[in-house]
Every structure is written in C-alpha cells, then in structure tokens.
C-alpha cells in the first residue's frame with residue numbers, strides 16, 4: 117500500500133510543507149477542488165509565516181482558529197504523548213516507552229539525535245530523536261509518523277521542578293481510516309516493545325528505604341544460579357518456577373489473579389538466602405526493593421512505599437521475624453526461646469526497635485497481610501515478594517500460607533552437590549581424590565555454604581586446589597569435633613537437670 121506523508125501541522129515553530137499531490141489525490145482532480153487545494157496551501161503558508169514571525173499572543177489567536185479550520189479538511193488523526201504528567205510532573209511511562217521504541221528508527225532516520233549513556237554492556241548509548249524531528253514507522257502495511265516536539269511556556273510561578281516550562285511530547289499522526297488498528301494494536305505494540313527494550317537495556321537498581329522514601333544505587337551483584345551452591349534439582353525447580361511466573365502475564369489475567377508471587381526463603385545464617393535473591397534478580401532482570409520494615413513508621417507509610425515500587429521488581433523483607441511484632445506472638449516468647457536463639461538472632465533482636473520507643477515501627481502483621489493480599493496486588497505489573505528468615509517456626513502461619521507465600525524454599529547446610537558447585541566455581545575442579553573425604557565429612561557434620569566457600573577461597577596465588585581442599589577437610593573435622601563436644605555437654609547438662617529434679621523442659 118502506498119501512503120504519502122501527511123502534512124503535519126503543529127502549534128510549534130516548525131512547519132512541514134504539505135504535499136500538493138497528496139491533497140489533490142485525496143480530494144479529486146476537479147477544478148474546483150484544485151482551487152480549494154491552492155487556497156488551503158495559501159492559508160497554510162500564511163499560517164506558517166505567522167508562526168515564524170508573529171508574537172506569542174497573536175500566534176496563539178491564530179492557532180486556535182486555524183486548528184479548527186484545518187481539522188475540517190485534514191484526514192489525519194494526531195495523538196500527543198506528553199513527557200510529564202500528573203501533579204508531581206512524573207515522567208510518563210508511555211512517553212519513556214515510545215522514546216525507547218523509536219530509538220532504533222530514530223538512529224536510522226532522524227537527522228538530529230540525542231544520546232544518553234546507559235552503561236549497558238551490550239549497548240552503552242541510548243539514542244533518541246532531538247526536538248522537532250520526525251520519523252516514520254510501519255505496522256501491518258500502514259505507515260504512521262512520529263514527531264518530537266517541545267512547548268515552552270512562559271510561567272509566572274517559580275517551580276521546584278527542573279525545566280517544567282519545557283514540555284516535551286511525541287505526536288503520532290496517521291490516516292483516520294486506520295484509527296482502530298493504530299489506537300488499538302499498534303499502540304499496544306509500541307508500548308509493549310518499548311517497555312521490553314527498556315527492561316533489557318536498563319541498569320537495574322537496588323532500592324532501600326529511609327523511612328518513607330526510597331533511594332537507590334545501581335544493582336551490580338555477580339550472583340547467578342550457576343554460582344549458587346545448592347542441590348541441582350531444587351535449583352532447576354526454582355529456575356522453572358521463575359521462568360513460568362515471568363512469562364505468565366496472560367495466564368494471570370485469564371484466571372483473574374494479580375501477577376504476583378511470594379517466596380519464603382528460610383534456613384540458617386550463611387546458607388545463601390541473600391545470594392539467592394541476587395541470583396533471582398539477575399535471572400529475571402528485575403530491580404530489588406530491600407524494604408527495611410523497622411524504618412517504616414506505620415501501615416500508611418508502608419502502603420505508600422509499596423505503591424511506589426515499579427513492576428519487574430523483587431520486594432524483599434529480610435529477617436521478617438526480627439522486623440516486626442507478629443501479632444503479639446513474639447511478646448509471648450518464653451525465656452527458653454530466648455536462650456535457644458543463637459548469637460546472630462540475638463544481635464538482630466538488638467537492632468529491633470524497643471516497644472516503648474516512640475520512633476518504633478508501628479507496622480502490624482495485619483498491615484503487612486493487607487499489603488501482600490490487597491493493596492500491592494492492585495498495582496499492575498509483575499512483582500515478586502520475598503521474605504527471608506532464619507527461624508521459620510516463629511512466623512505466624514497466616515503470613516506464610518500458600519497464596520501469600522507461594523513457594524517455601526529451605527536453604528540448608530552444604531551438601532556434596534552444593535560443594536561441587538563451589539569447587540567448580542572457586543577452584544575450577546570437577547573432581548579430585550579428596551572429594552570422597554569431603555563427601556563423607558559433609559554427611560557427618562553441618563557446615564554452611566558460606567563457611568565451605570570461605571575455606572575454598574584461594575589464600576595464595578596461583579591457587580593451589582589441593583591445599584584448599586585439605587584446609588576444608590581440616591575445618592570440617594574441627595566442626596565435627598566441636599559438634600561432638602557440644603552433644604556431650606548437652607547430655608551432661610540434661611543429666612544434671614534430671615538429678616536436680618527437672619526433666620530439662622521449662
């Protein structure tokens with residue numbers, strides 16, 4: 117289908133001369149129409165002169181009436197997408213998606229381009245067309261035109277926002293007979309493609325909250341599922357689950373559920389819970405929102421923070437049992453519980469705000485449940501929420517029931533398969549005569565992947581794998597002896613309690 121370029125009229129200082137041939141074809145070849153065409157062309161010429169040389173208020177006056185006049189004859193439809201929207205002049209998501217979508221076309225067609233560094237390894241520069249440029253695009257054989265523009269408004273007020281007097285926009289022009297296709301399928305295509313390219317190109321961010329405000333740094337963590345030491349079957353199951361989730365937008369729409377998934381990661385300290393979150397973010401190409409609940413004043417602040425999170429992100433609440441009072445359950449903690457908790461747990465408890473502290477967080481379990489179930493679900497886009505804990509048994513069952521925390525993953529002490537991953541990563545070793553000894557010891561004693569990794573860390577350069585393995589074996593034997601000593605001591609203490617008339621339970 118041959119389509120000619122439409123005459124684009126805008127309220128800007130630039131003017132695209134109409135194509136006379138196009139106009140004649142459109143309205144027939146009769147004399148009268150030819151004359152009408154010339155009249156129209158003359159009118160447009162006068163209008164262009166006014167735009168170029170007349171002061172703002174006169175231009176404004178002419179704009180108002182000329183727009184009405186041209187609309188009558190003009191067979192094209194225009195849609196404007198402004199860059200800044202809303203009260204707080206937030207950058208419009210549609211504008212950003214269009215800019216990204218047009219980047220490739222702009223770099224081929226536009227004469228003046230803008231470049232921005234995106235620090236992406238594969239594509240370091242993002243190109244977009246400069247103001248008052250125009251490019252064409254084709255969709256299902258239909259040609260459309262994108263023009264970039266800028267309105268400069270003389271504002272009387274002092275604004276806190278930078279350059280709010282300059283209002284950029286993209287204007288899409290297409291023939292009115294294609295209205296349905298362009299307004300529906302084409303625009304969906306542009307926004308979807310734009311978002312996808314943006315996600316692929318973006319620098320991912322790690323957000324942390326200071327009270328009710330998010331601040332971010334660039335997220336660059338090298339962890340991946342390849343480097344994560346855990347049982348390969350379990351690992352594959354998680355990878356499959358994430359892949360299914362991230363590509364299931366239509367499925368979630370069809371079954372009428374929000375596109376969300378909750379993960380509960382639990383296990384002793386140093387078993388890789390934080391490392392797994394980083395691997396998940398790298399795998400899915402998602403941002404991370406590391407939510408510090410103890411810094412959140414109340415449920416309202418929590419709601420605000422969560423509403424501000426973007427799609428394609430993982431919202432993480434680490435050590436959930438230490439971050440909040442779980443419906444009074446913690447208040448009922450027995451003395452024994454306190455004795456039981458290990459040093460790490462105790463130090464984390466110290467970080468927890470005191471109950472009579474006026475600055476203490478008033479976020480409640482019900483506030484958190486509301487967020488997991490309702491408010492958060494109302495925000496569009498895909499999001500994962502991940503809770504981590506060292507003490508899964510202390511969590512309120514309501515918080516972690518399926519539907520809220522869909523997948524419960526236990527990260528445990530290092531097994532032989534996990535050790536093999538670490539040996540491959542740290543020492544480039546697939547096999548070694550000492551592996552059997554390591555396997556035997558790992559079956560007999562508990563050592564976290566963090567400790568195993570530390571023992572495999574080469575201490576000299578170039579690395580001596582055998583020396584590292586021997587170091588690990590020594591450490592495992594030491595841990596085994598410690599465990600035996602602890603057991604003996606525990607049995608002795610129990611015996612003493614029994615002698616004193618107590619069966620050891622309080």
Ligand SMILES: Nc1ncnc2c1ncn2[C@@H]1O[C@H](COP(=O)(O)OP(=O)(O)OP(=O)(O)O)[C@@H](O)[C@H]1O
Pocket residue numbers: 343344345346383384385386387388389390391392506565566567569
């Ligand atoms: N499964 C694992 N695979 C690879 N490395 C691991 C694994 N577990 C721990 N490590 C190593 O140990 C370090 C500490 O692990 P990580 O912080 O992920 O543990 P964690 O379970 O989140 O601990 P905590 O509960 O104390 O926060 C990591 O930097 C990583 O190098």
